[in-house]
Amino acid sequence: MKRAFAAVAALIVLLGPEFAANSPTKPVGVPYSWPTWVLPFGTDHLGRDVLSRMLHGGRPLVLTSLAAALAGVLLGAVIGLAVALTKRQALMWPLDAIAAVPPILVLLLTLTAMPDRVGLVLAVAVVGAPLAARVTQAAAAQVVGRAHVEIAIARGENWAWLLGREILPLVGGTVLADAGMRFVTSVHLVAAAGFLGLSVSDSDWGLLIVEALPGASLQPWALLVPVLGVALLAVSSNLFADRVARHSRGMLG
Structure with a gap:
């Protein structure tokens, strides 16, 4: 059930523009029209189709958030x-200095x-990097002190070998699970940028x-639909992150 929920959410968001019946910028009816069979969520203050605007806005939101989350986690x-x-x-x-600054201020x-x-x-990447660094450090600190890592260090192995063969395989699941959480934060911050008038998409x-x-x-549907869309993205991402975290729990034990 969780997989189906996340898959449907991803499909709607990424392929949304292909399903949109109308332009996201051109009026198609009277402003603030209530839902009809033709316009399932009605129109906005300029008479634009709410559903079409939602479908066109999901892809840039997800791709921007994903790029920011990956950059911050890296x-x-x-x-x-x-x-x-x-x-x-x-x-x-x-990073500690950056973490002391409110995220919205960094955004502005x-x-x-x-x-x-x-x-x-x-x-958004800069905002997410401090916590990602702390999570990675905590996970790696449990591995660095293990016997097989100390033996590899004693053999004179270089850092690339240590990371690729001894450390990353054991902390990769934790980092991936944290990436899911960074993505949720990124979605909220990217949406907040639009809310503050700093949007990069119409x-x-x-x-x-x-x-x-x-x-x-x-x-009310013009407001409820985007709010629920952001919530759907956050819930789907949390489900994915939780699943990854469960699979990685035994790796550091």
Whole structure:
């Protein structure tokens, strides 16, 4: 059941534009029209099809969030592994400084300097990197002290060999599970950027939410649908992360 739920969510989001019946930018009816057979979720404040805008906005939201999550996890994992191997906690200080800044402030500052999709990916990646580094360091610290790793170090094996053969196979599941959680955070931050007017897409789900707020009493579906869409993405990602975490629990034991 969980697999089917996640698969359907992924299919709808990634192939959404192919299913959209109308343009996400052109009016197709009277503003704030209630749902009909032709327009299942009605229209927004400009008379645009809510369902078509949702279908067009899902793919950029997911791909942007995925790119940001992967970049953040990669940066955090590299630093976390370096700290675990070298015992140099000073490597973590820059990330600790970033973690002390509110995520929304990091988002605003970065998008002010780089108001495009690259800036959004960079901002969200930077926000997610500190926690990813801590998770990776904690997992790797349990492995570095094991006998087989110490023997490999005593043999004079280089770092690439140690990481590829002795450490990453044991901490990979934990890092992948954390990546699922970073993706959830990325979805929320990318949607928040749209909510704050910093969207990089005309159909961003965060933008749909903020645009629907003034007329929520006239046409609540225009607000409920994007809110539920973000929630669906978060739940699906959490289910995936939980499944990966269960498979990786025994690897560090």
